[in-house]
Amino acid sequence: MKQTFCYKFLYFTVIVLLLGGCNNSNETSHPGVVEALTPEFGDTFIEASIGDASTLLPVLASDSASSSINGLIYNGLVRYDKNLQIEGELAESWDISADNLTITFHLRKGVTWHDGAPFTSADVKFNYQLYIDPKTPTAYAESFKQVTGVETPDPYTFVAHYDKSYAPALMSWATAIHPRHLLEGKEITKSSLARKPVGTGPYRFVEWVGGEKIVLESNPDYFEGQPYIKRVVYRIIPDVSTQFLELQTGSLDFMGLSPLQFDRQTDTPAFRRLYNKYRYLTFSYTYLGYNLRRPLFQDKRVRQALSYAINKQELIDGVLLGYGSVATGPYKPDTWVYNGAVPKYSYNPDKARELLAAAGWEDTDNNGILDKDGKELAFTIVTNQGNDLRSKTGEIIQRRFKRIGVAVNLRIIEWATFLKEFINPGNFDATILGWSGGPEPDQYNIWHSSKTGPRELNFIGFKNSEVDRLLEEGRRVFDLQQRKVYYDRFQEILAEEQPYTFLYVGEALPAVSKRFRGVKPAPAGIRYNFNQWFVPKAEQKYAR
């Protein structure tokens, strides 16, 4: 990973060093400054969300506001640690049978729900049934449908059986566990827990004022110890300019900044006095996807030529102000599965013209646009409204394509219409969109040829029998070395075929109030150890 952070472990007496330190990058501030302080309890952490949560039952929620709150209220059996390795949460440990078909979880003892009831394997079993129940309208059933049977030999052991080896299986048990004693036999969509949740997590629910705020309080009985920060308040502030103004007055303790805010608007002494800024790559990338059902894009050379015609670094500099990395495939550049050896398609307009000429596209009528058999090389790029980065990306690409004689129209369409009229029926030439993933490398739903149906995710219609086989194998083996072999080849094929031009991976640019200590950036970001964050007594701002 490119070193984007500058760690300095300083004490009060040598703080002068800060002035000269951190010269590898002038835009990063000085995160990770750890003073010799013992953690203390108290204070409130206030952050803003642009949308209200929809439901605090994780099984039903799919919006990010709900998910981030649910993440503090509920636990799963396992989770990712700071290095994105799987570690136990509600499960203390687990065994995977030699044939990879059975996972046995050994659960933590003495864990209680927020209402005091004990957590047992019966809760886990109930959750499995809840997720696969056809009456539960959940987006998370898929991975549990691979389970063929479950057992609860005793209150602290839970066994899941599979009939096919399925690598994402273990991590699928990171899904939030709901309380059986409050939900069993009731209709999940009518449960009052949606607005008054009970979990096992580090924070307990206090109140939810619709459209205004959600308040959580630390759980003194949390099995990993009570978190230091006493209260967490999510304020709903739909406008990011307003959020930014609130941040400047110090009324917010956390905000994910835009590149513009990070680069230009927070470089003031006043801001630096109040906040630490961090930057790290996110698990999401932006791409230009070609509809492979269109004859124009069925020729690989055309797709490759278009990739050569795009200056990815220019996009990162222009759109993200430099806060991003070039994408070469579906994986984040600093992960174990990333294959750095694939062709990068660096900007090369001459190569692009050559490839197009080889494919038969030439400017016979000298109007600046290439043509073949009397047809001009022209198409439309569609993207959704409301994402400024995508529309800017489209405009820059449009200009680059024009230089090699490709005429491109850009259409920006409201989200619901965009899905219904363009993506679902496959009624588009090319589209700028993004995918968000996670550490799990399985890409079956996006690239497998069986997923090209209506409303499915392989909407560009990519079909490649070798990729199909690699994706099937890749999700079957557990060993990371072995998996990497499959996914390395998968990335090579994608690089060769260029069904997407992979554009860039953005960076998360959070600002955190300096009151909060114990923030330690890691591959997992900064929020993974939120329970260990604390504010020294002298700096605590909110007494209650």
Add this chain to the structure above:
Amino acid sequence: MLSYIAKRLLLLFPLLLGITLISFVVIHLAPGEPTDLQTQLNPQASSELQDRLRAEYGLDQPLYVQYGKWLSRLVRLDFGESFATDRRPVLDKVLERLPVTILLNLLSIILILAVSVPLGIISAVQRNSGFDRITTILVFTGFAMPSFWLALLLMDWFGVRLGILPISGLKSLGYEYLSWGGQLLDRINHLILPVFVSAIGGLAGFSRYMRSNMLEVIRQDYILTARAKGLSERTVIYKHALRNALLPVITILGLSVPGLIGGSVIFETIFAIPGMGKLFYDGVMMRDYPLIMGILVMGAVLTLFGNLLADICYALADPRIRHSHQGGRSS
């Protein structure tokens, strides 16, 4: 008079039915369904889930069946449940947002009236004076200024630079722990900027309206008569002219009744105020049909009643109209 009101009331029903029918059809004409938005492009959601959701919402039935079902619930005053993931009753969602919206709109109307009526009168009486010209420029500047921009400027000035007013929201964080007076002050502080910004756009229209009414009235013969009688200018303006000039205000107030529950998306978004505008906007973006229809119906009912109320008040206040109706009845 009574039969006039009864007739007007009866006419409301077919009108309302027509409004709901047109709204219902138009909303469903917009491409995209709530289920698309909840499941689409989510790597985890399956196609069956979407079908299940459609069936659950009743979206798999023909449109006229959906309308019939919705209407039959409406006549029992049941607005149905929202299609959002929380599935809360539409009425709950609306009632949660209503008090804030009404409070803000009332305060804003009061502020508009309090400022623009005197402004209009003085401008009319001192027509083409320096005062008249300056107010004209000022109110039109206010009218032309984009409210979101003004709001951000004021927030930056009073909230960030001067630090004397809160930027957004309705209450401070420690509100519950404040004294009674402290709570009141906190509330007022939070309302100053939103009320000011929402009123500024309305000032222009209303004060201009007031001014032209007044000018109209001053030219009338009875004002000339009053002046000829030797009444003081004060009495002429404030007793004889003002009353007549205020009459059309009734119409405007009647028309603003539906506005009481309507909010402005931009303005609520900027100030982080959970009001009706944002609720409706989010509903539209999510294709939350029951919520959209619920709010539209309430808005339509209030519009119709507002008009009716204005007409009745007009009749009560203006003898000419009252008499013309009585005349109509006898003929």
